[in-house]
Amino acid sequence: MTTSAAPPPGTTPSAFAPATTEPELSTQWDAKTVEARWYQRWLDAGIFAPDMVAARAGKKPYVIMMPPPNVTGSLHMGHALFVTLQDLLARKHRMQGDPTLWLPGVDHAGIATQAVVERELMRHEKKTRHDLGRAAFLDKVWAWKEKNGDRIVEQLKAMGASADWSRERFTMDEQCNVAVNEAFVRLWQQGLVYRGERLVHWDPALLTSLSDEEVEHEEKDGELWRFSYLLKDDKGETTDQEIVVATTRPETMLGDVAVAVHPEDERYLSMVGRELVHPFFPRRRVVVIADAYVDRAFGTGAVKITPAHDPNDFEMGQRHSLPLINIFTIDARVNAALFAADAGGGGGEFAGLDRFEARKRVKARLEELGLTRGTQPIKHNVSVSQRSGVVIEPMLSRQFFVKTKGFADEALKITGSHGGVAETRIIPEYWQKTWDHFMNNIRDWNVSRQLWWGHRIPVFYDLSKLDEVIEADANRKGTTTEALKAQTEGLTGKKLLEIALRCVDDELVMTKLALASTENLEAKDPGRYAQEEDVLDTWFSSGLWPFSTLGWPNDTEDLRLFYPGSVLETGSDILFFWVARMVWFGKHLMGKSPFSDVFLHAIVRDAYGRKMSKGEGNALDPLDVINGTTLSDLLQKTKSYPIPEKKIERVLKGLEKEYPEGIPAAGADGLRFTLAALSSQGRDVKLSIPRAAGYRNFLNKIWNATRFALMKGGTGPVKSIDATRSSFQLADRFILSKLQRTIETVSMAIDEYRFDAVANTIYSFFWNDFCDVYIELSKTALEGSDEAARSAARTTLLHVLDSSMRLLHPLCPFLTEELWQQLPGRAERWPGIAFCAVAPWPVVDAGLIDVQAERELALLTEAATLIRNVRQEAGLSPRKPVDVDVVAVDAVVVATLLSVRDVLSRFAVIETLNIVSRAGYTAPKLSGATASGNFEVVVHLEGLIDPAKEKGRMVREIDRALRELQGLQKRFENPDFVAKAPVDVVAEGKANMLALDEKLLRLRAALKRLG
């Protein structure tokens, strides 16, 4: 492409110097200006869309579905990590020429979004959603979504995400709605959906049920509190006999209908079957039952049973046909109706009390009645809503469930857990076990949510059948039901439906009253049909993501080309929420698992390994790492987080200590590089800011290395590698060889999801091999008079930079694009290719691998290091040239070093360099010396050093070599070692020993010379 295009708004023209004129790179890389420059250009060029021509021609596409972030959320470290990794994969494959689709989108996040909007509504208008009504409230949510929905997308773009935004989807857009309805109706027709009255996890703050996965368990200190029930005699009179129960939730005794004991527990055997006196509800029947579930050793061995508010009690209630007494309203207050229905007793005083308040009052009242029997502290798990943080109340309610057994069995097969070839691989592998465990213990999925924001369940109740169903239900039960009563009182339509849905048998409702339909029957015939009020769990629509986004249920080209996908990359924390659902639905509705690989990245934690959480005050905002921030801004921001009072002081102190200088700007590229470097498999990502600063420095190093090439690399046309091959010097051969190894390692590391290896390999190649060694050596050639050597260095510099930029591009797209564009000869080298982002992925040129060059260069750097060592230990200025004798152990080493004599002289700042063989060599009187197995280095130091100091250094070095030698000797003393160890290991040991011998010999001689 030409570089004469006008710079995009917001950038300075000087930053847009055409590559053909004098480069104008500043001495420091500035992420902000570089990163502002490229994204829009990539978008305008349309390079993020898959190559449809290739795809249609049958080239295997590479497809990643982006995990859709919450529409009203903002960028957090988890997003930063997934963008980094997925973008890396997508960009690499795009460069490889695969038709690459990275499909982005956002999720409506039912509960989270509704909760936010409800909170706003309360804060600004002091209204609840019920004050507004469903339609008006939903308008508010949509408005909120429109206002805040783009923020996260903008942030993803700022991170460099090369997703195909032309295919962006929202889980509640029309296409996804169609898919959701279609999927639900199909499941319904296949008998995989049922309606049931179950004990569900109820969130009393958000007023909805939750799935098993949305509940977390926290260990808390509680008390095991005891009280007694008095037994009745056979005439129903109260006796003074009692049975003591232990409970952590005394308030639930308001719903007690039994006390259970173990059937073989002799203490209670005589009491089984007898009735008990409920202190507040004298007319309620409470019996002693025997059930093997009871643990005789725990508590008193007698358990109070509240079937409507405890999952175990519920099951026991089913086994013993106990009644269910719901004692709470939906916001977990004691239901006043309880007392009306069970008239004649006390207890009205509890009506309307919050459950925790009720606990106190129940305890106090039982105390007054003389029924308390002591207490003991206990550690127990409390179920907490992941959404609101409120303690879950197990509540009886009617919900739609999806049968999961069949899905789970398929899911086990797909990952190869039932033997056979896995259709989908889970990486890292150890997650497989967790997957199996989950699938083997799965319970049916509660898909109803008592929310308004979401996909309204496409179930319609036929009002014309209502009367018939209510009567049939009453007949079946042989009693007058609530619904029948309402009916005779003249209630009709939706009002009557509401009551009927509470009491009519689910089976009747499912077969006679309800039907699932993709068509909105209520809209079509509102007189006859009423749609179910509840919405579907968010994960229902997310589960369809891999194909709803491609147009399913329609038979679209996208669907044919891009399903199933290649890899699903996401956080391990949503393996079950999301990945499992997608696998279930993908297999069931599409016949194929939606992806061949599942890569689970670790959770980003703070530098101490704690989960990043705003409530803990340790959540780092990715934008602060990208743009940098001052300490005071950081403190200010943290103060706005919901941190408990007592913690805030400590948290702020910690930040002051941690980031006294604030956070330096690492840029999106810097953050990406850091996250990749830290994300090794099987470990959490502990984000360390000093490390991010270190990688930021690395990117600056790249910037300056390129600057060097542009400034000192010479001018004129750039020759190809092939045209230059014959004039390559040792250094050229060395770096080109190392480059091939780097290309190979990096390519492999990406394919194996070893992102830390990707970053570290490039890092050490570029900094250690290219900058520290090659660039330094190239200076001799570039400044020298040998035209061929100069031209070779130019070719090599630019070739290595060009390859390095392409190699690093998937990880640091902005920086590499910027620099790649500046490289001379780019247009000739890559005709028709406008961006690094679409330049070919580097491939290994085996012809450039040069073991000899690597070995020879190692000799050179070894010599240089030894010389510098002596010089520095002697306290000489690094710039002061010295006279050096290198006494080589054999002729090969002599020849090698002679061939790089000039380079070595410059590298080690040498005035006169003598490279000789040992024969006939006599060392000068006063010299500093050191040695390796290959040569001795003698630095002439007459009048320059303190012999005593030099002697000390030598003694230390001899010591070290001696210790190493002794270790080796010990191994060889063991006859088994020589006999059993592999030959190459033995040979290597022998060679090392010889080298150490040689080294020691030289060092001792040198020491002797010093006197």
Place this chain on the structure above:
RNA sequence: UGGCUCGUAGCUCAGUGGUAGAGCACUACCUUGACACGGUAGGGGUCGCUGGUUCGAUACCAGUCGAGCCAACCA
């Protein structure tokens, strides 16, 4: 209670059946014409502990201690 992961340099982490590496931090010297967000050299670890397998274990096995995560019906 069960399962999983992790204990390696001051910190954050790689690593391999053959006697340990990186980055940051530290010490000394260097404002050298790519880069002080830099250069050169250096110091620093009995690889959590105890056994076992092996010629050889930081690595494999068992146990143990510690940290964390996940899943759980002991009220």
